Amino acid sequence: xxxxxxxxxxxxxxxxxxxxxxxxxxxxxxxxxxxxxxxxxxxxxxxxxxxxxxxxxxxxxxxxxxxxxxxxxxxxxxxxxxxxxxxxxxxxxxxxxxxxxxxxxxxxxxxxxxxxxxxxxxxxxxxxxxxxxxxxxxxxxxxxxxxxxxxxxxxxxxxxxxxxxxxxxxxxxxxxxxxxxxxxxxxxxxxxxxxxxxxxxxxxxxxxxxxxxxxxxxxxxxxxxxxxxxxxxxxxxxxxxxxxxxxxxxxxxxxxxxxxxxxxxxxxxxxxxxxxxxxxxxxxxxxxxxxxxxxxxxxxxxxxxxxxxxxxxxxxxxxxxxxxxxxxxxxxxxxxxxxxxxxxxxxxxxxx
Numbered sequence: 001x002x003x004x005x006x007x008x009x010x011x012x013x014x015x016x017x018x019x020x021x022x023x024x025x026x027x028x029x030x031x032x033x034x035x036x037x038x039x040x041x042x043x044x045x046x047x048x049x050x051x052x053x054x055x056x057x058x059x060x061x062x063x064x065x066x067x068x069x070x071x072x073x074x075x076x077x078x079x080x081x082x083x084x085x086x087x088x089x090x091x092x093x094x095x096x097x098x099x100x101x102x103x104x105x106x107x108x109x110x111x112x113x114x115x116x117x118x119x120x121x122x123x124x125x126x127x128x129x130x131x132x133x134x135x136x137x138x139x140x141x142x143x144x145x146x147x148x149x150x151x152x153x154x155x156x157x158x159x160x161x162x163x164x165x166x167x168x169x170x171x172x173x174x175x176x177x178x179x180x181x182x183x184x185x186x187x188x189x190x191x192x193x194x195x196x197x198x199x200x201x202x203x204x205x206x207x208x209x210x211x212x213x214x215x216x217x218x219x220x221x222x223x224x225x226x227x228x229x230x231x232x233x234x235x236x237x238x239x240x241x242x243x244x245x246x247x248x249x250x251x252x253x254x255x256x257x258x259x260x261x262x263x264x265x266x267x268x269x270x271x272x273x274x275x276x277x278x279x280x281x282x283x284x285x286x287x288x289x290x291x292x293x294x295x296x297x298x299x300x301x302x303x304x305x306x307x308x309x310x311x312x313x314x315x316x317x318x319x320x321x322x323x324x325x326x327x328x329x330x331x332x333x334x335x336x337x338x339x340x341x342x343x344x345x346x347x348x349x350x351x352x
Contacts, residue, residue, distance in 0.1 A: 011050040013087070014192055014224050015072070015110070020045045020081035022064070022071045022248075026299060039298050041067040043248035043306075044081070046325070049192060054218065054225040056239030056256070058232060058271065060295055064248040065228050066115070069196045072226075073112055085109065108138050111185035115197040117177035121169040127180055128165040131155065134188040154183045157220075158213060175206035179213070186217065192224045199234060211238050232275050236260055244268050247298055247306040250325055254333025264328055264335045266311050305337070313339045 022042035028034040042064045049055050057065045070076040072083055085106055111134070114120035121130055131151045135142060142150070152162055158179040169177055178198060185193050195214065199207040215238055218225060229235050235242060242259045244252040244267065252265040263269045266289075273289040291310040296302055302309045308318040317338060325334035328341075 011052055013048045014051050014085065015049040015226075016082075016084040016087070017048070017068075017072065018046050018082045018084070020068065020071060020083065021079040022067050022076050023079040024077075037299055040248050040301070041076075041298065042071060045245070045248070045250055047243050047250065047253055049224050049226055051191070051224055052218075052222055053240040054227055054238050056235035056242045057226060057228045057245065058230060058235050058242060059245035059251075060271075061230065062247075062295060062298065063245040064298075065245050066196050068245070069112070069194050069226060069228050072194060073107070073110055075112075108188055109190050110192045110194065111188065111190040112194045112196060113178070113181050113185050113198045116201055117174055117181050117198075118169055118172075120181055121177060123169055126166050126168060127155070127160075127172075130169075130180060131183045131187055134184060138188055150187060151183075154187050155180075157186075157217065158183045173206075174202050175209065178202065178206075178210055182210075182213065182217070186221065186223075189221075190223070192226065194226045194228070196228045197230070198227075200229065200231070207234065214238065232271060244271070247296060247301050249306050250334070250336055251307065252333065252335050253325065254329070254335075255331040258329055258331050258333045262329075264333065264340050265337050266313050266339075267307050313337075315339065 020042055021040065021044055024039045024041060025036040026039045028037050045064075045068055047055065057069070059065050067076050071078050083106075125133075128148070128151055131154060132147050135147055135150065152165070155161065155164060160176065160179055160183070164172075164176075169180070172180065181198075198214075199210050202210065211234060214225065214227075217223060225238070227235065227238055236256065239256050241254060242252075242256050243250060244259070244265065246267050252259060252263065252268045259268060260272065263272055270289045270291050273286070277283045277286065289312065292312075293310050296306070296309055302319070304317075304319040304321050305311070305314070305323050308314040311318065321338055323336040323338050325336045326340070327333070328335050
């Protein structure tokens with residue numbers, strides 16, 4: 001996988017997420033009669049996606065990254081916050097203030113590729129029907145021949161052909177099913193595609209093919225991508241900017257080069273130190289940052305900084321202050337840590 005070209009920093013902002021919160025009521029002790037406690041799956045996340053760029057969204061399992069992605073398209077309930085599309089007023093599908101027109105527009109312009117390629121496809125529909133469905137749903141009033149032509153063109157773009165039109169999902173491999181999912185997401189000509197761990201269920205060789213396909217389609221169709229993953233090597237290959245989450249909160253958000261070469265947040269440094277380096281000599285010489293303990297329960301998160309119970313740089317103030325993302329560096333990397341600039345400087349922990 002070749003390096004991703006730099007994105008235009010002056011490009012228009014397509015998607016703007018501001019202080020988004022997603023909460024779920026969970027029975028205490030697992031019993032419905034014992035009352036409910038609040039699980040804050042996403043806790044005040046803010047970020048933006050520019051035209052033509054890829055924003056990588058990373059973090060450990062359970063950090064809320066997939067919930068955030070689903071909330072943007074209305075597949076998860078939103079407690080508060082806003083999602084703005086092209087600078088308009090809030091057009092979040094789950095918002096009571098959204099009009100039907102706003103909702104239809106966002107769902108047409110923002111599409112999603114799901115983690116499990118086979119589970120995301122209707123087993124009763126042929127590949128032609130699956131890929132054509134967005135065209136019919138959004139009422140583009142196309143003739144049947146036009147729909148068939150566009151479906152075939154899109155399938156060929158993702159590496160499939162006319163022989164696959166009448167087949168069913170169970171006849172395909174995981175990589176082929178994901179190509180069908182990509183074709184379905186792109187057939188309606190969206191401006192932003194949210195990729196919810198699109199390669200995590202695939203073999204490594206197939207992962208590289210799908211990542212390269214997404215990058216080629218992005219350049220060809222001028223797409224923006226929000227790429228959710230837990231594999232930092234994959235995120236590095238495809239992203240322009242990277243957003244790091246922990247327990248529903250933003251830890252660091254900035255240009256890929258800054259995040260990978262000079263990570264400022266201790267959690268980002270720990271994630272990067274866990275990425276293996278192919279050169280054995282370099283790998284043996286690296287200093288690995290081992291985190292103590294386990295990730296806290298989102299039902300009972302730590303006070304103050306969510307990461308403080310595992311952080312090697314934590315001080316007493318971290319237990320009382322909730323750090324807000326503050327801009328650092330020439331490329332305006334945002335870091336949510338009160339110790340930035342005070343903790344010892346760290347050497348880069350990943351190949352740049």
